[in-house]
Amino acid sequence: MTQHVDVAKADERALDEFLKQVERRGLRMAELGTGNREDALDLVQDAMFGFVRHYAHKPAAEWAPLFYRVLDNRLNDWHRRTRVRSRLSSVFGHRDGKVEDDEIARAPDPNDPGPLRRLAGDRATQALDRALQRLPMRQRQTFLLRVWEGFDVASTARTMRCSEGSVKTHLSRALTALRRELEDHV
Amino acid sequence: MNPSEFPEWTRNAKALLDVSAQSLDAATLSRLNRARQSALAQRHRRAGWWLPAGLVSACMLLLAVGIWQKRAPEHPATSSSASSNAMANFQPDDLQMVSGEDSLDLYQNLDFYAWLDAQQSEGDG
Numbered sequence: 001m002t003q004h005v006d007v008a009k010a011d012e013r014a015l016d017e018f019l020k021q022v023e024r025r026g027l028r029m030a031e032l033g034t035g036n037r038e039d040a041l042d043l044v045q046d047a048m049f050g051f052v053r054h055y056a057h058k059p060a061a062e063w064a065p066l067f068y069r070v071l072d073n074r075l076n077d078w079h080r081r082t083r084v085r086s087r088l089s090s091v092f093g094h095r096d097g098k099v100e101d102d103e104i105a106r107a108p109d110p111n112d113p114g115p116l117r118r119l120a121g122d123r124a125t126q127a128l129d130r131a132l133q134r135l136p137m138r139q140r141q142t143f144l145l146r147v148w149e150g151f152d153v154a155s156t157a158r159t160m161r162c163s164e165g166s167v168k169t170h171l172s173r174a175l176t177a178l179r180r181e182l183e184d185h186v
Numbered sequence: 187m188n189p190s191e192f193p194e195w196t197r198n199a200k201a202l203l204d205v206s207a208q209s210l211d212a213a214t215l216s217r218l219n220r221a222r223q224s225a226l227a228q229r230h231r232r233a234g235w236w237l238p239a240g241l242v243s244a245c246m247l248l249l250a251v252g253i254w255q256k257r258a259p260e261h262p263a264t265s266s267s268a269s270s271n272a273m274a275n276f277q278p279d280d281l282q283m284v285s286g287e288d289s290l291d292l293y294q295n296l297d298f299y300a301w302l303d304a305q306q307s308e309g310d311g
Contacts, residue, residue, distance in 0.1 A: 019222045027218060041218070048224075052225045125206050148199075
């Protein structure tokens with residue numbers, strides 16, 4: 001019984017560590033996909049819930065592709081919802097209400113490196129973000145999974161539920177587009 | 187990932203993405219932490235719900251099996267109509283015997299009481 005409890009605690013720790021490792025990257029991926037942090041945070045939270053509910057019992061070696069698969073699904077759903085909403089908005093002329101003024105969001109960030117350093121470092125990051133956001137969703141996901149996460153072609157294909165050929169095509173197009181956009185920055 | 191697999195500039199892009207992920211602000215990190223804790227807590231809640239439900243189901247199953255075995259005849263019926271056979275063998279006297287106020291001992295020692303009655307009758311005669 002004690003041994004069983006120890007194993008459960010070790011599993012729990014491993015799961016916690018894994019989520020800690022992927023949550024920031026997951027958030028950045030979602031942010032690049034949605035273009036805003038609030039939605040990205042919601043998507044990452046949903047992805048964590050879905051991953052823990054459905055895949056936590058799987059071997060740890062399979063966790064990363066499975067987590068990103070869940071996140072990829074959430075991103076696809078988000079894009080579908082957004083498309084439908086924008087169609088409805090264009091039909092009915094609906095305008096979203098103004099975002100409430102958030103005191104906490106406006107408070108100074110203790111991790112902020114200061115305006116000058118931020119400006120220098122941010123230029124390249126902002127250029128990269130813009131270029132990535134302009135990519136079609138599948139190309140962006142392929143680039144992030146292959147280049148940033150370091151997944152091989154097969155894992156990326158499984159994560160994105162497409163063929164390995166599609167992964168190669170998406171990546172090739174993404175690299176060409178990014179190279180063109182980022183010539184002066186990276 | 188094989189580093190030579192991609193163009194050189196992708197290393198810079200990767201480094202920029204790494205930095206952007208590492209330099210998230212405190213409020214965002216706090217929300218990520220809460221999201222993670224909630225996701226893990228959900229696992230406990232699910233386990234906490236299934237464990238008692240499983241135990242109750244197992245107990246009820248054991249109880250049902252126990253009752254069934256106690257009520258089953260010593261020589262189980264070979265056909266699937268065991269319950270209908272049991273009903274067919276049921277006599278109205280049985281019901282009277284069970285529902286009557288007399289002690290079951292009386293029925294169990296009926297031979298003895300018949301013998302005793304016979305002895306008394308002989309003595310009287």
